[in-house]
Amino acid sequence: MSTNGSKPLLEVEGLHARYPVGRGIVGTVSRAPKLEVRAVDGVSFSLKRGEMLALVGESGCGKTSTAQSILRMIELSGGSIRFDGEEISGLSAKQLRPLRRRMQIVYQDPYESLDPRFRVGATIEEPLQVHGIGSKDDRREEVKRALELAGLTPPELYIDRYPHELSGGQRQRVAIAASLVLHPELLVADEPVSMLDVSVRAGILSILDELRDNGLAVLMITHDLSTAAHYADRIAVMYLGRIVEEGPTREVIENAQHPYTRALLSVVPKRDPRDRGTPQILRGETPNSIHIPPGCRFNPRCPMAIAECKTVDPELRRPAASRDPEHRAACIRV
Amino acid sequence: MSASTQGAAAADSGLAQAAPRRPGAIKTAILTQPQALIGLAIIGAFVIIALVAPLFLSGDPKAKVGPIFEPPSTAHPLGLDGGGADMIRLLIAGTRVSLLVGFCAALVSAIIGGTIGVLSGFFGGKTDIALMRMTDYFLVIPDIPLMIVAAALFGRSLTNIIIIIGIIYWTTTARLIRAQVKSVRERVYVKRSRALGAGNGRLIFKHILPQVAPLLIANTVLLVAYAIFAETFITFLGLGDPSVISWGRLIENAFQDDAILNNAWWAIVPPGLCVTLIVLGATIFGQSLEDGLNPRLRVGHLSVRRFKVRPLRGKLDTE
Amino acid sequence: MTPLLAVEDLNIWFELPNGGELHAVRGVSFDLEGGERFGLVGESGCGKTTAMLSLMGLLPPNASVSGEVRLEGENILERGEESVSPHRWSDIAMVFQGAMNAFNPVKTVGSQIEEPMRLHGVAEGRVARRQVEELLERVGISKDRAARYPHEFSGGMRQRAAIAMALACEPKILLADEPTTALDVMVQAQILELLGSLASDFNLALILVTHDLPVVAQVCDRAAVMYAGEVAEAASTDALFHTPRHPYTRLLFAATPDLHAGGERVASIPGAPPRLDRPIVGCPFQPRCDRAFAPCPIETPLLKSVGERHVAACHLNDHVREALPA
Numbered sequence: 001m002s003t004n005g006s007k008p009l010l011e012v013e014g015l016h017a018r019y020p021v022g023r024g025i026v027g028t029v030s031r032a033p034k035l036e037v038r039a040v041d042g043v044s045f046s047l048k049r050g051e052m053l054a055l056v057g058e059s060g061c062g063k064t065s066t067a068q069s070i071l072r073m074i075e076l077s078g079g080s081i082r083f084d085g086e087e088i089s090g091l092s093a094k095q096l097r098p099l100r101r102r103m104q105i106v107y108q109d110p111y112e113s114l115d116p117r118f119r120v121g122a123t124i125e126e127p128l129q130v131h132g133i134g135s136k137d138d139r140r141e142e143v144k145r146a147l148e149l150a151g152l153t154p155p156e157l158y159i160d161r162y163p164h165e166l167s168g169g170q171r172q173r174v175a176i177a178a179s180l181v182l183h184p185e186l187l188v189a190d191e192p193v194s195m196l197d198v199s200v201r202a203g204i205l206s207i208l209d210e211l212r213d214n215g216l217a218v219l220m221i222t223h224d225l226s227t228a229a230h231y232a233d234r235i236a237v238m239y240l241g242r243i244v245e246e247g248p249t250r251e252v253i254e255n256a257q258h259p260y261t262r263a264l265l266s267v268v269p270k271r272d273p274r275d276r277g278t279p280q281i282l283r284g285e286t287p288n289s290i291h292i293p294p295g296c297r298f299n300p301r302c303p304m305a306i307a308e309c310k311t312v313d314p315e316l317r318r319p320a321a322s323r324d325p326e327h328r329a330a331c332i333r334v
Numbered sequence: 335m336s337a338s339t340q341g342a343a344a345a346d347s348g349l350a351q352a353a354p355r356r357p358g359a360i361k362t363a364i365l366t367q368p369q370a371l372i373g374l375a376i377i378g379a380f381v382i383i384a385l386v387a388p389l390f391l392s393g394d395p396k397a398k399v400g401p402i403f404e405p406p407s408t409a410h411p412l413g414l415d416g417g418g419a420d421m422i423r424l425l426i427a428g429t430r431v432s433l434l435v436g437f438c439a440a441l442v443s444a445i446i447g448g449t450i451g452v453l454s455g456f457f458g459g460k461t462d463i464a465l466m467r468m469t470d471y472f473l474v475i476p477d478i479p480l481m482i483v484a485a486a487l488f489g490r491s492l493t494n495i496i497i498i499i500g501i502i503y504w505t506t507t508a509r510l511i512r513a514q515v516k517s518v519r520e521r522v523y524v525k526r527s528r529a530l531g532a533g534n535g536r537l538i539f540k541h542i543l544p545q546v547a548p549l550l551i552a553n554t555v556l557l558v559a560y561a562i563f564a565e566t567f568i569t570f571l572g573l574g575d576p577s578v579i580s581w582g583r584l585i586e587n588a589f590q591d592d593a594i595l596n597n598a599w600w601a602i603v604p605p606g607l608c609v610t611l612i613v614l615g616a617t618i619f620g621q622s623l624e625d626g627l628n629p630r631l632r633v634g635h636l637s638v639r640r641f642k643v644r645p646l647r648g649k650l651d652t653e
Numbered sequence: 654m655t656p657l658l659a660v661e662d663l664n665i666w667f668e669l670p671n672g673g674e675l676h677a678v679r680g681v682s683f684d685l686e687g688g689e690r691f692g693l694v695g696e697s698g699c700g701k702t703t704a705m706l707s708l709m710g711l712l713p714p715n716a717s718v719s720g721e722v723r724l725e726g727e728n729i730l731e732r733g734e735e736s737v738s739p740h741r742w743s744d745i746a747m748v749f750q751g752a753m754n755a756f757n758p759v760k761t762v763g764s765q766i767e768e769p770m771r772l773h774g775v776a777e778g779r780v781a782r783r784q785v786e787e788l789l790e791r792v793g794i795s796k797d798r799a800a801r802y803p804h805e806f807s808g809g810m811r812q813r814a815a816i817a818m819a820l821a822c823e824p825k826i827l828l829a830d831e832p833t834t835a836l837d838v839m840v841q842a843q844i845l846e847l848l849g850s851l852a853s854d855f856n857l858a859l860i861l862v863t864h865d866l867p868v869v870a871q872v873c874d875r876a877a878v879m880y881a882g883e884v885a886e887a888a889s890t891d892a893l894f895h896t897p898r899h900p901y902t903r904l905l906f907a908a909t910p911d912l913h914a915g916g917e918r919v920a921s922i923p924g925a926p927p928r929l930d931r932p933i934v935g936c937p938f939q940p941r942c943d944r945a946f947a948p949c950p951i952e953t954p955l956l957k958s959v960g961e962r963h964v965a966a967c968h969l970n971d972h973v974r975e976a977l978p979a
Contacts, residue, residue, distance in 0.1 A: 058837035100531040112522040197696040202921035230910040267842035269867035273890040642717035
């Protein structure tokens with residue numbers, strides 16, 4: 001794994017994304033307090049070139065919203081995003097356009113992310129056309145190169161196909177090729193393999209793996225801790241809009257400190273039937289992001305909660321028992 | 335590139351070659367709704383008559399070739415009208431005009447409705463509200479009286495009739511297209527294109543319109559049915575272009591010339607039948623296309639399903 | 654001892670619109686004992702869901718079936734719909750994939766759980782309502798929610814309600830089709846724990862159909878791995894992981910990342926499953942197999958016993974028969 005230089009490519013600080021929620025007629029008339037979904041509620045992290053960071057969490061934790069805010073696909077309510085040293089949180093759509101070439105996204109659903117009327121070649125060529133790059137011949141070369149990088153060789157076999165002629169794994173490779181054709185520096189992969197069969201997942205993820213080795217920064221969003229454990233350099237665990245634990249993968253997996261992370265790790269099913277362990281199953285479900293509990297947002301379900309947890313909102317800091325200086329957890333008891 | 339990705343894709347390629355090409359949306363729609371072909375055949379028949387028949391005929395269709403309201407005979411299978419002109423020649427001439435008006439007016443409606451639908455559905459927000467408000471006003475106005483008033487005010491040329499019909503019927507198209515555009519706009523591949531910086535023009539013309547086009551075509555066919563009927567109606571009321579022969583004019587003439595009193599059914603029924611037939615044909619075709627294109631209209635069956643049982647084969651070698 | 658459920662040589666064909674035939678399930682056989690937790694594992698298109706639907710006779714009219722499904726000795730597929738329907742829900746019940754969306758939005762959850770009780774003559778009126786409340790409590794929903802509507806339940810709770818509905822007529826076998834696929838990992842753990850404890854308390858046999866190997870490893874005692882409509886291997890989950898006798902089983906485990914697998918490389922299996930609308934010659938897995946040899950493309954391997962309640966369909970085991978004691 002190569003990390004070019006020590007300056008991070010992406011630095012996110014205090015990111016907030018909120019949107020209002022309807023109160024209905026009764027609510028408006030009775031002047032009930034305005035409600036908002038605090039999808040991203042103060043998220044900070046950094047990402048270096050050649051590094052893969054996995055944003056992990058259950059549904060509603062804000063991982064997808066975080067990624068979309070970084071790509072400026074949804075509006076921010078606050079916070080700073082620095083891409084290659086430049087502050088991008090306040091840029092207009094026009095100013096963002098050149099930046100869009102350097103940040104790309106791959107979506108979860110390979111069956112929906114390709115226009116069914118576009119041939120593979122046209123889909124991959126589109127980003128080049130949008131940004132007016134190269135001549136027609138140059139573009140064709142780039143398309144072939146991108147197909148090869150995504151493992152679809154020989155490229156001539158795939159260029160004129162329609163998406164419905166391809167399998168799910170092949171379609172996802174096409175989506176990856178389309179995101180690589182602009183030579184981005186940051187790639188956001190939103191659940192890139194969750195809709196694919198197990199036997200083809202490693203093929204797709206190994207592409208991302210190699211790209212990371214060649215200097216691409218990858219932000220992978222996933223609910224699957226096992227996948228994150230295998231491919232990511234660092235893991236950040238999110239809960240209700242915040243990062244509750246982050247650090248190098250081995251450290252977070254083997255020496256998790258935050259009670260939520262520990263519970264999650266204990267209930268992830270393992271392949272070995274003899275490795276059933278003692279799952280720590282939390283009661284209830286994750287509350288919604290409209291009514292975030294006061295104090296530590298995890299305290300109502302936390303097996304280790306004490307009185308103070310209801311009033312103190314913990315900061316991310318290095319836990320006492322951590323074995324790595326980059327390991328952080330937001331819990332007053334560790 | 336690693337061996338694993340190479341190997342995976344190479345073995346994948348076998349599958350890629352095996353999958354067949356899928357027919358276009360319209361063809362698929364026709365396949366699932368074979369009755370569409372009946373409608374298409376009817377329309378086709380009229381179009382052929384309109385284009386081909388005049389090549390074999392010469393002279394003025396309105397020329398007097400015999401006594402007024404002469405009954406059908408071998409020389410004139412549909413008899414003569416109130417001016418002594420051959421009904422068949424009049425019908426053929428009328429086909430040309432009625433179809434022309436029908437297609438053109440439908441086209442005008444489709445263009446207006448399609449544009450408003452796309453703009454409304456794509457941009458949403460204030461544009462959507464404003465355009466939909468306008469659509470609602472047009473919807474509320476009763477179409478026939480409006481057409482009558484407009485025809486009376488603006489003159490009775492063919493062009494005017496086409497425009498008048500065109501600006502009445504675009505409202506349903508607009509709503510239909512707007513709904514479709516709204517749904518396509520949310521699809522992942524459109525968002526992806528937007529995310530990489532594609533402008534609105536590209537998104538509309540390259541991604542959204544192709545998805546919306548089949549439905550627009552199906553709807554336009556239905557509009558042809560409305561338009562032909564509308565033209566017949568307007569002309570029958572005496573507001574049509576006096577210099578042109580259309581089916582509506584034939585019916586109007588028959589009324590003016592007291593065809594019923596003279597028991598001359600051949601002067602009234604054939605044009606009415608023609609209108610009915612083509613409206614039916616266009617409706618069947620258009621409706622079947624719409625049904626075929628709309629996957630949500632396919633209904634599952636709730637009756638008790640009976641699967642079949644085949645006789646047992648030889649038992650498996652299990653030890 | 655007769656097993657509770659014995660599936661023997663189950664074959665299912667679907668008539669295709671273009672006149673061809675899709676042979677979706679190709680000679681599947683397995684046994685299920687009372688109270689056993691059995692997993693049916695495989696990737697998309699392997700036929701596991703179709704096979705499971707046939708156990709309840711829930712196949713469309715273009716399907717034809719052959720083989721036997723013996724429930725306590727009686728072949729319920731014998732006369733098709735006629736012989737299956739008496740057992741549906743009262744002996745074999747199912748929790749569907751996306752059961753969360755299988756509720757009628759305009760009827761209360763309680764009334765929907767009561768419905769099968771009434772239809773199968775198990776209970777009615779007040780007795781039924783009390784049973785519904787007990788069931789709800791047993792699946793972890795407080796009984797005063799019986800009068801609520803499905804939209805007032807969260808995803809996980811609706812899945813629990815769907816399980817309660819499946820248990821309404823006290824079946825002997827519960828089929829669960831991808832019961833936790835769309836759920837978060839913590840809710841998944843809750844549901845799986847629930848299914849496990851219900852199986853124990855009600856002496857219920859459980860067939861869990863899923864593509865998720867680790868789920869089967871954690872919940873089931875035994876499992877069958879399916880590929881291209883056939884059973885590739887069936888054994889205890891312990892044996893499947895530690896001593897697999899079919900390359901597909903081994904590779905499937907190798908392709909599944911695991912928290913505790915350290916630096917082990919995650920495998921991918923090149924290629925794709927064969928088309929099921931054509932005859933398959935030889936072993937269906939052979940084109941993708943890393944241990945294929947001479948007989949594989951020619952001769953279809955039969956499901957053979959390779960150990961204690963362990964069967965596999967692979968030519969690599971051909972020599973084993975001589976080694977096993979008679």
